[in-house]
Amino acid sequence: MNVNLKKTYVYLMGLFLLLSGCSIKRIAFNGIANTLAPFPAPKSDASGGIDAAAALTGEDDVKLVSEVFPTVLKMYETLHLSNPKHRGLAVMSGSLYIMYANAFVQTPADYIPETQFQKKNLEYLRAKKFYLRGADYVMQSLDTAYKGFAEAMAHYTEDKSAAFLTRCKAADVESLYWAGCGILGAFALDPMDTDVFTSVPGAVAMLERAAALYPGFNAGAIWETLTAFYAAAPESLGGGADKAEDAYQRTLELSGGQRPSVYVLYAQTFCIPAQDSAGFDEALRKALEIDSANQPNNKLTITLSQEKARWLQKMKGDYFLGD
Template sequence: MKFRSVLLSCFLCMGILFSSCSLNKVATKAVANALSGTGSSDVFTGDSDPELVAGALPFAIKMYEALLSMQPSHQGLILTTGSLFIMYANAFIQGPAEMLPVEAFEEKLIQLERARLLYLRGAAILASGLEQKYPGWGDAYEKGVLDKYLAKLKKADVPFIYWHAAGVLSAYAMNPFDLDLGMRLPELTAAIARAYELDPDFNSGALDDFYVLFYSSVPEGMGGDPSKVELHYRRALEKTKGLAPGPYVSYATAVCVPAQDYATFKSCLESALAIDIEKDPPNRLVNILSQRKARYLLDSAPDIFIDLDP
């Protein structure tokens, strides 16, 4: 109901945008505040129908982009628009592409490239927000002054850092030969570490889940550290209070598959599937998608583990 009323306000405002320049700014700012305020994303993340959200998100993203073009300095719009690009790329482009059958190899490559470009698009929007708040942020690492900028960050900046790093690193994971993105790993590592200092409980352990994937996947010389994976995995489980399948799926894919540890892999995914997603309504959508991935991984185990008898 809240989202529908906001949309109605949006369309009403669009009808009067051309009456005056000042009214244009007031109207678009009011809509921007409503669409990027606290709880505005629950209409997507709390939905129980992934296909419905997958169909609605492209329109929503373009609407946010249109508003952002009229309010380019609106921090709430920057965060919402950038993070939606990254969420959409992960949940509805990369995720389904990775589950395509072997015979759809060419289509898989096309979709993964599309996801990579969307990741970078979202990350660029978020980077613009950080640059607006902290002029010079974009080239601070190259100039050797990143520490000075990191010291300025506040708790409110953590979502920007998290989603920006997630977008860049997701794009890099799809093409490890991208030297430009690879050169940015130390910068992203330092920024995420600062974000963890400011808000270690951000989004119920999202940073810990991030670290499970980061420390286990990135080479040690570039910031990876396998010795820290177990610590952050346990913290992620603790902070999500056992209500999120995500940490189990992350550990199964990032740790158990490379180690060819099928027993732990199976245990993690069964734990993910045993979670009652109705106990965490605001995160219903992401939990449904995580459980879908868990089922897919269990079904695909014979293709993943060398010694497993089909």
């Protein structure tokens, strides 16, 4: 082998090894991503995926989870930003932001007295920011699968945007759910934000499509979100008392009466506006009777919901005349 040919051979072998190393690194990275954030979310008989959130959702010490949650969230966000086309990482990062906004920013802000309006409002705006950041990450996942999806939902029209939703499959239900929750969560905290308001029809359409594809997702979680929206929104925006009642009945049926958040929702959404004091008491009693030990993977949400139920009991006089 002459010197020039040998040099060429060595160069090509070096280039091959370099590219192979990059390819192996990418494969390894995707393997980690598929394990930590499988897409679609695994069922009980899934192929090797893990429930990466179980260590959080199965914990009943709210303070412990609140302290570690930002670290877990930022770890997933870092992985997502390093691999933005991985749908599982996008959904996991987005859903964690939405969970954090709800459980550890908005809910504590709910407990701040109205006399501390500025402090309360600043926390609500912070929660809104996280809701939208989470929704944006999840929408990236949907946009990866259906190019133009995010823009279509942001400016929803029946003739153009609905076609995107018909393409969605059962594997997209988790993405549709979290994206819709993030947008509606932000809207509930700041309904005067015109950009968020414009996204509401698309958010509702995503949730309704998810409910059609998989009605029993997460024991009725989609219907629970729709109940809250239908009850609060005017008919012109897709709400209405009859739709709220129907959605609530679906939620109650699919949850098997084993999610305290459903009873808390009923107390706040139906009993307070109707000034149904007895119904309010009964709903909160049912919420507090649920034993989290029977649902080891849902201890966190049960604990948080029951804390809310106790707070509502304490604050009942602020909501009912004569109490």
